Amino acid sequence: xxxxxxxxxxxxxxxxxxxxxxxxxxxxxxxxxxxxxxxxxxxxxxxxxxxxxxxxxxxxxxxxxxxxxxxxxxxxxxxxxxxxxxxxxxxxxxxxxxxxxxxxxxxxxxxxxxxxxxxxxxxxxxxxxxxxxxxxxxxxxxxxxxxxxxxxxxxxx
Amino acid sequence: xxxxxxxxxxxxxxxxxxxxxxxxxxxxxxxxxxxxxxxxxxxxxxxxxxxxxxxxxxxxxxxxxxxxxxxxxxxxxxxxxxxxxxxxxxxxxxxxxxxxxxxxxxxxxxxxxxxxxxxxxxxxxxxxxxxxxxxxxxxxxxxxxxxxxxxxxxxxxxxxxxxxxxxxxxxxxxxxxxxxxxxxxxxxxxxxxxxxx
Numbered sequence: 001x002x003x004x005x006x007x008x009x010x011x012x013x014x015x016x017x018x019x020x021x022x023x024x025x026x027x028x029x030x031x032x033x034x035x036x037x038x039x040x041x042x043x044x045x046x047x048x049x050x051x052x053x054x055x056x057x058x059x060x061x062x063x064x065x066x067x068x069x070x071x072x073x074x075x076x077x078x079x080x081x082x083x084x085x086x087x088x089x090x091x092x093x094x095x096x097x098x099x100x101x102x103x104x105x106x107x108x109x110x111x112x113x114x115x116x117x118x119x120x121x122x123x124x125x126x127x128x129x130x131x132x133x134x135x136x137x138x139x140x141x142x143x144x145x146x147x148x149x150x151x152x153x154x155x156x157x
Numbered sequence: 158x159x160x161x162x163x164x165x166x167x168x169x170x171x172x173x174x175x176x177x178x179x180x181x182x183x184x185x186x187x188x189x190x191x192x193x194x195x196x197x198x199x200x201x202x203x204x205x206x207x208x209x210x211x212x213x214x215x216x217x218x219x220x221x222x223x224x225x226x227x228x229x230x231x232x233x234x235x236x237x238x239x240x241x242x243x244x245x246x247x248x249x250x251x252x253x254x255x256x257x258x259x260x261x262x263x264x265x266x267x268x269x270x271x272x273x274x275x276x277x278x279x280x281x282x283x284x285x286x287x288x289x290x291x292x293x294x295x296x297x298x299x300x301x302x303x304x305x306x307x308x309x310x311x312x313x314x315x316x317x318x319x320x321x322x323x324x325x326x327x328x329x330x331x332x333x334x335x336x337x338x339x340x341x342x343x344x345x346x347x348x349x350x351x352x353x354x
Contacts, residue, residue: 033183036183046257058263069342092172114170117170128260144166
């Protein structure tokens with residue numbers, strides 16, 4: 001598969017995964033770009049052992065995890081106020097609320113639910129995260145319950 | 158059928174507005190990324206290599222007579238070389254973590270690397286300092302032996318004082334800060350990794 005084609009096919013999906021992880025439009029865009037830089041560098045090492053989607057989502061989710069290090073280095077609260085100003089990108093408050101809730105989950109749960117919402121098979125999610133399929137199923141169930149609960153509490157229905 | 162009580166999370170999820178992919182922007186970042194990486198690698202290397210080059214220059218130019226001087230020079234260069242090798246290896250490791258691992262494996266690699274970094278900042282720095290200190294003392298002996306006793310003790314006194322100051326005052330303060338940072342990071346990565354157990 002050509003890089004350009006991959007880029008066009010996966011940009012939206014990777015961006016949403018990153019957005020679910022950090023819930024910050026600019027950081028998510030940075031993370032997505034970093035992901036594609038890695039993809040671009042490593043494309044020739046990709047062997048067709050796994051699906052290309054699994055491969056890309058692994059890179060993306062690992063890159064999100066690495067973001068934790070940067071977060072520690074530059075905590076958001078240290079930024080001048082005008083920089084952390086929220087930009088209004090999403091139209092519906094419900095969408096914003098969903099992403100906010102997801103970004104508040106434990107780190108690996110954010111990845112798992114994002115992949116589920118991207119409609120990846122649970123077997124594939126298991127391969128990306130490194131859990132058993134049964135474990136993934138249970139986790140997805142619990143996360144969805146948690147999200148539903150938050151939506152109810154917030155009166156978003 | 159989703160058991161999410163009729164809230165269609167998937168639909169909401171996909172409605173997130175997405176920044177349009179911009180290929181030129183990406184390519185610009187690729188080249189910038191390469192440049193900064195290289196600069197980082199070169200700065201430390203150039204500095205340490207210059208030190209070694211200077212020492213070698215002194216050796217060939219001043220033609221030391223004593224064996225202690227030569228041993229001193231070898232020890233200093235050895236210190237620099239060991240430090241350089243490990244530093245470069247670690248940097249390479251860090252940049253080349255296989256991104257195509259499961260999150261679980263990836264987190265473990267991150268933890269391992271951070272632990273190695275910890276080792277580097279403590280044990281390896283100690284070794285580096287020790288080699289350098291012993292090396293300098295041996296190196297100075299030949300020249301000090303030609304001085305008066307007073308001048309020689311003054312030279313050694315100042316040098317040893319400066320080393321002690323670095324070792325007991327500056328070094329611990331610097332490493333303490335870095336260590337705290339790395340340890341908190343290891344802790345965080347371990348916490349995330351435990352979410353997967």
